[in-house]
Amino acid sequence: MMIESTLLSSLTDLxxxxxxxxxxxxxxxxxxxxxxxxxxxxxxxxxxxxxxNVSFESKExxxxxxxxxxxxxxxxxxxxxxxxxxxxxxISPKLKLEIRAVTEGLHDPFSLLNTxxxxxxxxxxxxxxxxxxxxxxxxxxxxNPRIKVNVKDGHTFRIVEKLxxxxxxxxxxxxxxxxxxxxxxxxxxxxxxxxxxxxxxxxTVVASVSRDSxxxxxxxxxxxxxxxxxxxxxLADENCEGHMYGLFLLDKKSHVDNxxxxxxxxPNSYSNELYKGIxxxxxxxxxxxxxxxxxDAQKTNAFQSNNNILLSEDATLHTKPQLEIWADDVKCSxxxxxxxxxxxxxFYLRARGINEKSAKAMILNAFASETMEYVKVESVRNEIxxxxxxxxx
Amino acid sequence: MISIxxxxxxxxxxxxxxxxxxxxxxxxxxxxxxxxxxxxxxxxSVLAGREDYNVTSGSVTFENENLLALSPEERAQKxxxxxxxxxxxxxGVSTTNFLKTAINQVKEARGEKALxxxxxxxxxxxxxxxxxxxxxxxxxxxxxxxxxxxxxxNEIFQMAMLEPKLSILDETDSGLDIxxxxxxxxxxxxxxxxxxxxxxxxxxQRLLDYIVPDYVHVLYKGxxxxxxDKSLALELEEKGYDWIKExxxxx
Numbered sequence: 001m002m003i004e005s006t007l008l009s010s011l012t013d014l015x016x017x018x019x020x021x022x023x024x025x026x027x028x029x030x031x032x033x034x035x036x037x038x039x040x041x042x043x044x045x046x047x048x049x050x051x052x053n054v055s056f057e058s059k060e061x062x063x064x065x066x067x068x069x070x071x072x073x074x075x076x077x078x079x080x081x082x083x084x085x086x087x088x089x090x091i092s093p094k095l096k097l098e099i100r101a102v103t104e105g106l107h108d109p110f111s112l113l114n115t116x117x118x119x120x121x122x123x124x125x126x127x128x129x130x131x132x133x134x135x136x137x138x139x140x141x142x143x144n145p146r147i148k149v150n151v152k153d154g155h156t157f158r159i160v161e162k163l164x165x166x167x168x169x170x171x172x173x174x175x176x177x178x179x180x181x182x183x184x185x186x187x188x189x190x191x192x193x194x195x196x197x198x199x200x201x202x203x204t205v206v207a208s209v210s211r212d213s214x215x216x217x218x219x220x221x222x223x224x225x226x227x228x229x230x231x232x233x234x235l236a237d238e239n240c241e242g243h244m245y246g247l248f249l250l251d252k253k254s255h256v257d258n259x260x261x262x263x264x265x266x267p268n269s270y271s272n273e274l275y276k277g278i279x280x281x282x283x284x285x286x287x288x289x290x291x292x293x294x295x296d297a298q299k300t301n302a303f304q305s306n307n308n309i310l311l312s313e314d315a316t317l318h319t320k321p322q323l324e325i326w327a328d329d330v331k332c333s334x335x336x337x338x339x340x341x342x343x344x345x346x347f348y349l350r351a352r353g354i355n356e357k358s359a360k361a362m363i364l365n366a367f368a369s370e371t372m373e374y375v376k377v378e379s380v381r382n383e384i385x386x387x388x389x390x391x392x393x
Numbered sequence: 394m395i396s397i398x399x400x401x402x403x404x405x406x407x408x409x410x411x412x413x414x415x416x417x418x419x420x421x422x423x424x425x426x427x428x429x430x431x432x433x434x435x436x437x438s439v440l441a442g443r444e445d446y447n448v449t450s451g452s453v454t455f456e457n458e459n460l461l462a463l464s465p466e467e468r469a470q471k472x473x474x475x476x477x478x479x480x481x482x483x484x485g486v487s488t489t490n491f492l493k494t495a496i497n498q499v500k501e502a503r504g505e506k507a508l509x510x511x512x513x514x515x516x517x518x519x520x521x522x523x524x525x526x527x528x529x530x531x532x533x534x535x536x537x538x539x540x541x542x543x544x545x546x547n548e549i550f551q552m553a554m555l556e557p558k559l560s561i562l563d564e565t566d567s568g569l570d571i572x573x574x575x576x577x578x579x580x581x582x583x584x585x586x587x588x589x590x591x592x593x594x595x596x597x598q599r600l601l602d603y604i605v606p607d608y609v610h611v612l613y614k615g616x617x618x619x620x621x622d623k624s625l626a627l628e629l630e631e632k633g634y635d636w637i638k639e640x641x642x643x644x
Binding site: 342343344347348349350351352353354355356358359362363365366367369371 | 440441443444464465466469470474475477480481485491492494495496498499502519531534551554570640
């Protein structure tokens with residue numbers, strides 16, 4: 001019944017779809033999109049919000065403004081409504097890239113939706129080209145960009161991903177990116193989510209990490225009507241690491257939901273998660289962090305922390321750690337805090353001659369900056385820092 | 394320099410200061426002593442502008458200006474410095490960075506030119522010697538994980554950097570061993586000129602062996618009940634505060 005909602009019925013027909021896509025649609029038809037009582041979407045009723053807000057009749061397309069691309073060496077991949085645009089991209093010939101038929105993905109509703117309706121699947125592979133910047137332009141309402149990244153054995157691969165949406169039109173982007181990290185390799189993935197009041201998105205990131213490898217995800221959220229991040233890391237072998245860092249610095253009526261999950265499957269793996277929230281005005285922040293430690297995964301170290309500062313009485317925060325541990329020899333910890341700005345700290349700085357506004361900005365900046373440690377691309381780091389500064393000033 | 398007249402202040406409707414009168418001139422050192430809960434720290438906080446306290450009546454004039462109308466930062470910019478009893482830990486903000494911001498905002502307020510990085514470092518090096526503080530400590534998060542002594546030395550270091558006209562030391566001696574106490578006192582003494590003044594708030598006489606006061610005042614139940622010279626401090630050390638309480642009771 002959900003599936004017959006305006007959301008799905010308005011999507012383009014599936015005549016282009018291959019077997020994987022038809023299977024995905026069948027599965028999606030069975031499970032449906034999340035509804036009000038879906039636990040995983042308790043604080044983000046995305047389906048009904050989309051039904052109410054987003055009209056998916058294709059209208060006149062807005063322009064692609066490539067001045068928003070990073071000025072940094074590397075490959076710049078521009079996707080327009082889920083389709084790689086060669087004309088707008090700047091792709092190094094050294095980057096191994098393939099545009100191919102859609103292959104299977106995760107089986108949660110929005111991943112299935114992406115699988116079913118993606119126009120194409122772009123796969124890229126580490127090699128001589130790094131970093132890779134991926135830009136998703138959504139110009140006509142709905143898009144399902146789909147990317148698969150292969151970090152080969154022994155390689156380091158840095159991926160930066162960004163969605164760019166028009167301010168004058170409501171859009172919904174349902175993106176999907178999947179990383180396969182080979183042995184003894186490092187994958188870095190950074191997202192900057194600085195959207196607008198018309199932007200709705202559901203963004204799935206999944207990584208499967210092999211022996212002796214590390215995967216880092218950094219997600220920085222500044223504005224959006226409703227943004228849902230689903231991050232799943234599978235630590236599939238021994239001695240691998242998953243790192244999850246996030247900042248949601250929100251105001252107005254922005255709503256950002258970070259749903260993260262790390263699964264320790266084998267012994268001696270490590271995960272660390274740090275999410276920080278600063279919520280002002282009528283914004284809403286959600287953090288849900290799941291840690292699974294399977295029976296085989298002895299000697300796991302898993303740490304999680306979520307700290308939040310609420311700057312307004314109208315801001316809302318939901319935070320929920322979730323640990324499920326089947327192994328008996330593990331070290332796991334989690335903690336979350338939420339509170340107001342520390343008045344004693346502000347007074348201390350003011351008593352040294354620093355004005356109130358700067359004092360607050362200084363404290364919040366220090367609080368927020370801790371999440372930036374693993375952003376390994378200079379221009380992106382600078383962009384994030386200046387977005388933080390701008391928001392706090 | 395500062396003139397406090399009939400100052401009443403309360404917190405959450407509880408009156409703590411019940412009519413303080415105090416006059417401090419340039420070049421002077423005043424000690425304010427008194428038993429716990431007498432209002433010493435409240436007085437220091439009210440002078441620095443902490444907003445938790447409500448001034449219900451009285452006046453404070455600092456260099457012919459109504460101090461009570463000014464924000465904490467304006468007071469600091471005009472030359473008031475409070476060395477905190479419990480310096481606040483601020484994660485992620487280094488002492489160096491914070492002080493650079495502070496000094497330049499103070500300079501801006503005074504219409505002076507901002508210090509560039511070179512001059513700032515030079516000034517820092519010079520003042521670090523004064524309180525024997527290590528540069529590594531200053532690049533760490535402000536007060537975070539500092540020992541009690543390190544925190545207090547950092548307070549005096551900040552005072553040296555900001556060169557205030559009126560310094561208020563709130564229980565700077567509490568929790569300090571004798572070596573740290575000497576360093577702190579030496580620092581304060583070196584910074585003293587005939588144009589600056591110091592108010593030393595303390596529970597113990599010990600600090601006053603090193604920072605010698607011109608006047609000693611005893612604060613009790615929100616009022617200054619006795620004033621004298623440094624010999625009063627010695628008397629208090631010897632006899633405790635009970636004789637003052639008794640003396641007051643008989644009046």
